[in-house]
Amino acid sequence: MTKSEEAKSKYQGIFVAACTPMKEDYALDLPRIGTCIEYLVSGGLRTGTGVYVALGAGGEQMHLSTEERKAVAEAAVNASAGRLPVFVGISHQSTRTSVELAQHAEKIGADGLQVEPPWYFASTADDAFEYFRAISESVSLGLTAYNTFWTCGFDMDLSFVERLAELENVVGLKWSSSNDSELVAVLSACRDRFNIVCNFHGAFVASSFILGARGYVSQAANFAPRTNLRILEALRAREYEQATHLYMASEEVYNRALAEVIREGITGEGNFIKACMPLVGIPCGPARLPLRHPPAWFVDRVRRMIDSVGELRLAAS
Numbered sequence: 001m002t003k004s005e006e007a008k009s010k011y012q013g014i015f016v017a018a019c020t021p022m023k024e025d026y027a028l029d030l031p032r033i034g035t036c037i038e039y040l041v042s043g044g045l046r047t048g049t050g051v052y053v054a055l056g057a058g059g060e061q062m063h064l065s066t067e068e069r070k071a072v073a074e075a076a077v078n079a080s081a082g083r084l085p086v087f088v089g090i091s092h093q094s095t096r097t098s099v100e101l102a103q104h105a106e107k108i109g110a111d112g113l114q115v116e117p118p119w120y121f122a123s124t125a126d127d128a129f130e131y132f133r134a135i136s137e138s139v140s141l142g143l144t145a146y147n148t149f150w151t152c153g154f155d156m157d158l159s160f161v162e163r164l165a166e167l168e169n170v171v172g173l174k175w176s177s178s179n180d181s182e183l184v185a186v187l188s189a190c191r192d193r194f195n196i197v198c199n200f201h202g203a204f205v206a207s208s209f210i211l212g213a214r215g216y217v218s219q220a221a222n223f224a225p226r227t228n229l230r231i232l233e234a235l236r237a238r239e240y241e242q243a244t245h246l247y248m249a250s251e252e253v254y255n256r257a258l259a260e261v262i263r264e265g266i267t268g269e270g271n272f273i274k275a276c277m278p279l280v281g282i283p284c285g286p287a288r289l290p291l292r293h294p295p296a297w298f299v300d301r302v303r304r305m306i307d308s309v310g311e312l313r314l315a316a317s
Contacts, residue, residue, distance in 0.1 A: 007112035007142025008171035010085040011195040012214035013049040014228045015174070016040060016221045017058035019273040020072055022285035028068055034079035035282055036222065041083050043225030043315065049232060050225070051215070052076060053114055055089035058219055058269045063288040066097060073101075074108045085111035087144065093118045095131055099138045106141040113139070114174065116146035122153030125160050136169040144172035146199075158185045165193050174217065175208075176200045187211040201255050205231075205247055206240040220254040222273050223280045224306060226314040246309070253305040261294045268292070276302045280312070 001009075021032035037052060045052075054076040055061040055069055064072065073088045080086050088110045090101035095118075102113055115135055117128040136143060145164055149155035155178050164170045173190065176199040177183040187196060191212030198208035198216040205216050216235075221228040227250045234243035258272050271287035275294050279302065286293065306312060 003106075003140045004142035004169045004171050007087075007144075008195050010047055010111050011051065011087070011142070011144060011172040011197065013051060014045060014221050014225070014232055015051050015053055015197050015215055015217045016045065016225075017056050017217060017219045017269065017273070018052055018054055018076070019222060019270045019277070019284050019287075020055070020059040020064070021274075022288070024285060026286065026288050028064075028071060029285055030071060030075040032282070032284060033072065033075045036277075036284070037076065037079045037084060039280065039282060040221070040225050041080075044229040045221070045225050046083055047085055049229060050221070051085045051087055051111075052080060053087050053089065056114060058222075058273050059089065060270045060288055060291070061089050061091070063291075066101065069101060070104050073105055073110060077108050077110050087112040087114050089114045089116075090135070091116045091118065091146075093120055095134050098131070098135055102135050102139050102141070102143070106139045110141065112171070113141055113143035114146055115143050116148040117152040117154055119148070119151040124154065125163075128152070128154055128156075129160070129163055132164060132170060133167055136167040139169065141169065142171040143169055144174055144197075145170055146174040147176055149178055155179065155182075156186075157182045158189060161186050161190055161194075165190070171195065172197065174199050175213075184211065187213060202248070202252055203244050206235065206244045209235045210240070218251060219258075219269065219273050220251050220276075220302075223276050223282075223302075224250060224309070224311045227306075227309045227311050250305055250309045254302055257298050257301045261298050264295070266292050266294055272298070275299050279303050279306055280315070 021029040088105040092098045117123045147156040172195045198213040268291040271291040277284045
């Protein structure tokens with residue numbers, strides 16, 4: 001099995017949008033990455049049921065230097081020790097830097113890469129394709145394409161995804177779309193060529209599994225892995241109603257609270273995750289500015305959600 005084939009086989013389950021722990025002075029807290037991974041592994045997330053996504057948006061990749069990103073990636077790979085696949089976010093405005101980060105991730109033994117088109121300048125389809133091709137040709141590691149239309153100004157469609165299928169090392173899609181027709185078309189047409197992970201929420205998660213998705217993205221899995229594992233098990237058993245009810249009682253409570261905070265004027269991702277980590281006894285420090293700490297009611301609502309679904313009771317059993 002090639003490295004890219006192995007990456008594809010591991011690209012399934014619950015995709016933990018991991019935060020990057022920091023000290024109170026905003027320096028990296030690399031040992032705490034190990035603590036976070038141990039919590040996930042003890043909660044049942046391993047190869048086949050989960051993926052640790054280091055240095056995505058939740059990991060504040062855009063606020064870290066290249067050397068810091070390398071240090072975080074290495075700490076995650078070492079802490080996982082092959083138990084929970086580590087996919088490293090290597091996107092950057094510069095193709096050269098992305099290639100450098102991709103080659104470093106392969107060198108340290110990461111399981112795969114997460115790649116979204118560069119941001120700031122709005123990409124065209126050709127711009128984005130050449131970016132993916134340069135990264136794909138620089139490594140033998142499998143990479144996953146992430147459709148971040150809200151940051152790069154380019155929304156992948158079926159024709160673009162079919163072009164990506166020409167690149168041997170592109171093995172997965174982290175998929176959402178602003179167009180419902182394209183959302184369904186890609187899931188239906190590309191489910192065999194790629195392992196597809198659903199990056200939308202609510203009742204659509206069950207629908208995505210019916211159409212062939214192999215996993216879904218979760219911020220809340222950082223502190224509620226056992227609840228998410230129950231959702232995944234129900235989805236895989238085709239118990240879609242049960243999975244949806246549990247998802248709405250847990251993940252969607254978090255997602256709606258997050259949306260409410262954003263409407264109040266505080267945006268981000270890692271800052272929301274970090275605010276909740278002390279609820280399970282793993283403080284991960286502040287997020288780097290300009291990300292701000294969410295209000296107390298947000299954390300309290302998440303605490304009540306964790307209690308209601310029995311996450312801590314499951315952890316203690």
